[in-house]
Amino acid sequence: TxxxxxxxxxxxxxxxxRFYIEGAxxxxxxxxxxxxxxxxxxxxxxxxxxxxxxxxxxDTYAAKLLxxxxxxxxxxKGMGNGQVVRCMFNAKLHATE
Numbered sequence: 570t571x572x573x574x575x576x577x578x579x580x581x582x583x584x585x586x587r588f589y590i591e592g593a594x595x596x597x598x599x600x601x602x603x604x605x606x607x608x609x610x611x612x613x614x615x616x617x618x619x620x621x622x623x624x625x626x627x628d629t630y631a632a633k634l635l636x637x638x639x640x641x642x643x644x645x646k647g648m649g650n651g652q653v654v655r656c657m658f659n660a661k662l663h664a665t666e
Contacts (some may be wrong), residue, residue, distance in 0.1 A: 572643040573658070580636050585628040585661040592654040593621050596647020599656075604639040609614070611638065617645070633665065 586601065601615040614629065634640070642658055 572641055575640045575642075577634050577636050577638050577640075579613070580665045581634045582665060583629040583634050583640075583662055583664040584629045585626065586658065587624070587626045587661070588656060588658040589624050590620050590654065590656050591622055592650075592652050594647060594650040594652070595621075597621070597650055597654065598645045598647070600641075600643040600645065602641045602643070603634065604641050605658055606637060606639060628661075631663075634662070640662075 573617045589601075590597075596619070598617045599615065600613065600617065602610055603612045603614070605611050614632070615627065640660060642656075644654060644656060646654060
């Protein structure tokens, strides 16, 4: 299991996500969450989303991401996946001002 945090440097609308995964095997999944740096978990917008090698996109309703809040992306490797998994993530963010 590995996690990436990204902290919003301004207020944004987020309305989707594009990502690429290489090295995933059966049982691997990802979680996407919004965190407050002090309070902790605010919302989970994808949990245990099973992935495999390739490109993915998720277009959702727009949500406001306040400055200082964090997007946390967690890769959960399934049992038996001992290889390196490479991931690239690109959130679709739009400035609110």
